[in-house]
Amino acid sequence: MEMGQFLAIFISAVFINNVILSRFLGLCSFIAISKETKPALAMSLAVMFVITMSSIITWFIYRFLLIPFGLAYLRTISFILVIAAFVQLVEMVIRKISPPLYRFFGIYLPLITVNCAVLGVAVLNSDMFFTKSSAVAGSFYYSLFQAVCVGVGYTLAMLLMSGIRERLELCNVPRVFKDFPLAFIIASIMSLSFFGFNGFKF
Amino acid sequence: MKDRLIVSASPHLHKGESTTRIMWIVFLALVPAGAAGVVIFGVRALWVILWSIFFALASEAAIQAATKRKVTILDGSAAITGLLLAYNLPPGAPLWMVAAGSFFSIAIGKQVFGGLGQNIFNPALVGRVFLMASWPKYMTTFSKPLSYDAVTSATPLALLKESGVPGNISYQDLFWGLRGGCIGEACIVALLLGAAFPLFKKYISWHIPFTYIATTGVFTYIFGAKTFFGGDWMFHVLTGGLVLGAFFMATDYVTSPLTRRGQIVFGIGCGILTAVIRLWGGYPEGVSYAILMMNAATPIIDRFTRNRVYGS
Amino acid sequence: MKKFFHEFLKGIFRENPTFVLALGLCPTLAVSTSLTNGLGMGVAATFVLLGSNVIISGMRNIIPGRIRIPCYIVVIATFVTLVEMTMKAYSPALDRALGIYVPLIVVNCIVLGRAEAYACKSSVTNSFFDGLGMGVGFTLALLLISGIREVSGAGTILGREIIKGFDPVRVISMPSGALLVIGLLLAFFNLIKRKK
Numbered sequence: 001m002e003m004g005q006f007l008a009i010f011i012s013a014v015f016i017n018n019v020i021l022s023r024f025l026g027l028c029s030f031i032a033i034s035k036e037t038k039p040a041l042a043m044s045l046a047v048m049f050v051i052t053m054s055s056i057i058t059w060f061i062y063r064f065l066l067i068p069f070g071l072a073y074l075r076t077i078s079f080i081l082v083i084a085a086f087v088q089l090v091e092m093v094i095r096k097i098s099p100p101l102y103r104f105f106g107i108y109l110p111l112i113t114v115n116c117a118v119l120g121v122a123v124l125n126s127d128m129f130f131t132k133s134s135a136v137a138g139s140f141y142y143s144l145f146q147a148v149c150v151g152v153g154y155t156l157a158m159l160l161m162s163g164i165r166e167r168l169e170l171c172n173v174p175r176v177f178k179d180f181p182l183a184f185i186i187a188s189i190m191s192l193s194f195f196g197f198n199g200f201k202f
Numbered sequence: 203m204k205d206r207l208i209v210s211a212s213p214h215l216h217k218g219e220s221t222t223r224i225m226w227i228v229f230l231a232l233v234p235a236g237a238a239g240v241v242i243f244g245v246r247a248l249w250v251i252l253w254s255i256f257f258a259l260a261s262e263a264a265i266q267a268a269t270k271r272k273v274t275i276l277d278g279s280a281a282i283t284g285l286l287l288a289y290n291l292p293p294g295a296p297l298w299m300v301a302a303g304s305f306f307s308i309a310i311g312k313q314v315f316g317g318l319g320q321n322i323f324n325p326a327l328v329g330r331v332f333l334m335a336s337w338p339k340y341m342t343t344f345s346k347p348l349s350y351d352a353v354t355s356a357t358p359l360a361l362l363k364e365s366g367v368p369g370n371i372s373y374q375d376l377f378w379g380l381r382g383g384c385i386g387e388a389c390i391v392a393l394l395l396g397a398a399f400p401l402f403k404k405y406i407s408w409h410i411p412f413t414y415i416a417t418t419g420v421f422t423y424i425f426g427a428k429t430f431f432g433g434d435w436m437f438h439v440l441t442g443g444l445v446l447g448a449f450f451m452a453t454d455y456v457t458s459p460l461t462r463r464g465q466i467v468f469g470i471g472c473g474i475l476t477a478v479i480r481l482w483g484g485y486p487e488g489v490s491y492a493i494l495m496m497n498a499a500t501p502i503i504d505r506f507t508r509n510r511v512y513g514s
Numbered sequence: 515m516k517k518f519f520h521e522f523l524k525g526i527f528r529e530n531p532t533f534v535l536a537l538g539l540c541p542t543l544a545v546s547t548s549l550t551n552g553l554g555m556g557v558a559a560t561f562v563l564l565g566s567n568v569i570i571s572g573m574r575n576i577i578p579g580r581i582r583i584p585c586y587i588v589v590i591a592t593f594v595t596l597v598e599m600t601m602k603a604y605s606p607a608l609d610r611a612l613g614i615y616v617p618l619i620v621v622n623c624i625v626l627g628r629a630e631a632y633a634c635k636s637s638v639t640n641s642f643f644d645g646l647g648m649g650v651g652f653t654l655a656l657l658l659i660s661g662i663r664e665v666s667g668a669g670t671i672l673g674r675e676i677i678k679g680f681d682p683v684r685v686i687s688m689p690s691g692a693l694l695v696i697g698l699l700l701a702f703f704n705l706i707k708r709k710k
Contacts, residue, residue: 022689024543028623031539037505073599076617077591084584113583116540116621123614163501164322171320174269174313176704177697184697185314189323190498191690192331196475196491199484302683310694335685 005138006145011200013149019117020157021191026117030158031183033108035169040162041155046108048151050090051121054083055147058122063135079122087113121150160190221318224405225278231396232285232450238379238389243293244350247385251288253297257304258284265313279318283307286326289386289446290490291333292344294354299340303329323497324457327490334490344382355382358441359486368437376440387443397449409465410458410472411448415439417473425481438480447489448472457497464500464507471496518643525647531624532655533703538624541615542656543692549672552660553653554608555615558597560649562619563628565593567645571633586629587620594619624652662695663687 019025026047033043058079066072091109095102112118125143129136136142164186173182240248262280266273275281287307291300307329315321334341346355358381362368371381379389386393400406419435426433438444452458452472459468472492479488496503531537541559545551569589570577577585598616601609609616619625628648633641664670667687669680685691 021693024540024689024692025618027540027543028537037502073595076595076598076620077588080587080591080620081584084587113621116618119621120614120618123617127614159502160498163505164498166505167322167501168315168320172316173320174316176701176708177314181697181701181704182314184693184700185310186322188690188693188697189310189328189494191688191693192328192335192685193323193491193494193498195331195335195688195690196479196485196488196495197483200482201484332685335688335690336683337681338684 005142008200009142009146010149011197013146014153014156015194015197016200018153018157018191018194019120019150020154021187021194023120025120026115026154029108029111029115030154030161030187031180034158034161034183035165037159037162037166039108040158042104043108043111044151044155044158047112047115047117047154048148050083050087050109050112050115051118051151051154052144052147053090054079054086054118055121055125055143057082057086059125059140059143062126062130063139067130067133075123075126076119080119083118083122084113117150117154121147157187157190161186221279222277225282227403227405228400228450229278229282229285231400232282232289232386234392234396235386235389235446236285236289238392239289239293239385242347242379242388243345243385246345247293249297250291250293250295250300250385251285254288254291254300254304255281255284257301258287258308261305261308262313265309266317269313271317274318277318280308280312283312283325283329286324286386286451287329290326290330290384290443292341292383293385294340294343294345296340299333299337302336303333306332319456321456322500323494324451324454327451327494327497330490331494344384346382347380347388357382357486358437359480362437363480363486368434368441373436373440376437381441383441384443387446390440390445393445393449401449406449406453407462407465409462410452410469413466413469414448414452414472414476415444417470418444418477421474421477422481425477438477442480442487443489444476447476447493451489452493452496457500459500459503459507461504461507464503467503467507468496468500471499518639521640521643522647522650525644525649525651526654527651529648530651530655531627531648532652532659533700537627538622538652539696541618541622542652542659543689543696544615545612546656546660546663546692547687548664548668548670549657549660550608551611552656554601554605555612556649556653556656558601558612558616559619559622559624559652560646561597562590562593562622563625563649563652564642564645565596566590566625567628567633567641568638570629571636571638571641574634577634582634583626583630586626586634590625590629591620624648659692659695659699662699663691667691 013019017023020027020030029043029047034040061078061082062075066074066078087109125146128146129139129142161183165183168182177185236251258280259275263273263275284304287303288300291303307325310332311323311325311328312318312321342360343354344357346353356364358368358371358376375381377390379392381388397406397411401408419439422433422438423435424431424433426435426438452469459465475492475495476488479485479491485491525531528534532539532542541555545555566586566589570586594617597619601616628645632644636644663686665676666683667685669676669682686695
């Protein structure tokens with residue numbers, strides 16, 4: 001484990017390979033829920049939480065179940081089931097113990113099951129931090145850190161986009177570009193500007 | 203109806219200034235830097251400038267006519283976009299590429315959002331990063347100052363990035379603009395001279411340029427060398443597009459924050475991002491990217507630095 | 515027969531998953547850098563759609579309503595795993611190019627959306643043609659986008675250079691170019707819709 005590796009993961013996950021702007025994961029939710037800042041922020045927090053937790057769970061499953069028993073081909077199916085079950089569980093728990101919290105972000109949880117970002121990060125972790133049959137050194141910490149950073153990247157894109165779209169509400173945008181098309185074009189320009197971090201090196 | 207109501211904090215005074223007048227004054231303020239660019243890099247630079255302005259105006263007129271809106275190419279905003287784009291191009295940029303950049307600036311940077319006053323990003327910079335990503339080869343070939351033929355030379359920042367030392371160039375040369383670089387960014391004297399009048403008349407506020415340049419200076423001083431507090435901050439302030447960007451692009455009314463507090467946050471953000479890209483990024487220069495990223499953050503900054511309603 | 519044809523055609527035009535319903539955009543944007551990749555993803559997704567639609571509609575009376583979503587996911591994930599293994603075995607180059615976007619077909623909104631909105635309440639044959647239509651519609655959309663991006667972003671068609679000396683607009687084959695192309699295409703389709 002090196003410090004430099006962590007920094008590289010951070011810059012890569014937040015800016016260069018931003019989940020939304022470069023990997024296009026979670027794009028549907030990004031376009032659909034970024035019209036106002038408050039819900040966008042709530043959604044981001046929910047996504048960040050689920051990505052982190054499911055990365056931890058899937059790491060253990062991959063490391064201690066799938067690899068030792070030679071079942072790596074069951075990765076997709078087992079990951080998505082575990083994520084779905086976990087999200088369902090969290091939703092039930094939150095609804096029971098804290099109705100205000102549920103109203104704040106619980107309503108977004110069911111959406112997150114089919115958010116490609118969650119499964120995407122789990123798959124990515126198992127691609128990046130495992131060699132053919134074993135975990136690389138520090139694999140767990142890298143996976144965990146990458147999950148958090150992806151969440152940060154998601155939140156950053158979501159926050160910027162929601163601010164911009166709130167402002168555009170007051171503008172006289174050409175009708176054919178209203179909503180979706182313009183949101184994509186803004187995302188494109190944001191992606192171009194994040195390009196400035198390309199080739200980042202310490 | 204909603205879009206006809208402008209909500210803003212009091213006092214609601216009218217200065218007797220129109221947007222058009224301010225636009226043309228800023229345009230004039232930019233002329234010295236361009237003239238210096240033509241002197242330093244030769245007449246080729248003049249063609250790039252004229253071509254860029256012409257295409258910006260033509261694109262604006264064509265799009266407005268095609269969408270059946272009033273053609274407003276005389277308000278000066280498209281001319282400034284074209285001029286600023288040219289200032290951010292190397293003097294030897296092929297003219298077809300200048301045209302493509304100009305069109306992209308106006309179409310995607312501005313008209314898609316509904317035209318003047320509604321764009322989120324600085325149109326000229328949108329055009330520049332588009333060109334940078336599409337044709338990096340032409341965007342990073344710079345000509346040697348005062349040689350007037352096809353001799354190429356790297357910019358001081360590119361030299362610094364490649365070899366770790368900026369080559370032997372004096373502060374004085376940097377100040378007068380005797381270095382490889384983009385057309386409008388080289389001559390610091392001309393830029394400052396041009397900026398003086400609009401600054402004095404408060405058409406552009408000092409908050410953004412000052413905090414932007416100071417932050418870049420401080421940051422490069424602290425982290426610019428192997429040991430802390432040993433960076434060549436003067437070099438970083440005088441090279442690249444920093445002065446041009448800080449005075450004329452980061453201060454764009456439409457794409458920067460409204461309140462003074464917001465502008466200071468904006469300037470500091472630009473400064474940090476610029477320094478970070480210059481010191482550790484893959485590109486030698488980060489001004490355009492930094493300003494665009496902060497443009498994206500402007501609505502959020504405005505939201506959190508809004509003036510409080512009196513009494514709340 | 516005409517009815518089946520209708521089911522098939524609606525996925526291609528009236529309810530095109532990409533341009534009309536704006537579903538499943540992640541893979542559309544990510545893999546549309548070249549026609550080959552677009553075609554590969556389109557065929558893979560069509561296979562999964564077809565398979566899951568048929569199985570789910572066949573089992574629609576057995577699956578209990580309350581746990582139907584997990585059941586759908588299991589069915590879909592099974593087909594995705596089949597695709598993954600086939601692709602790894604027969605076309606490793608394509609598998610590398612598509613990367614994590616193959617397993618991500620599981621969470622592609624089009625597949626789950628058709629299961630939930632159509633297959634769970636329609637006959638097996640209807641679901642078959644619905645899946646086929648949606649799959650072909652998705653593939654055509656992918657081919658359109660990846661065609662545009664390959665020609666303008668790389669200056670090639672199916673890997674062959676078109677015009678000598680043409681400097682391609684490289685940004686189009688980058689992620690930001692994908693977002694730009696889809697934004698402009700959506701605006702273009704809006705324009706057509708309004709003209710009608």
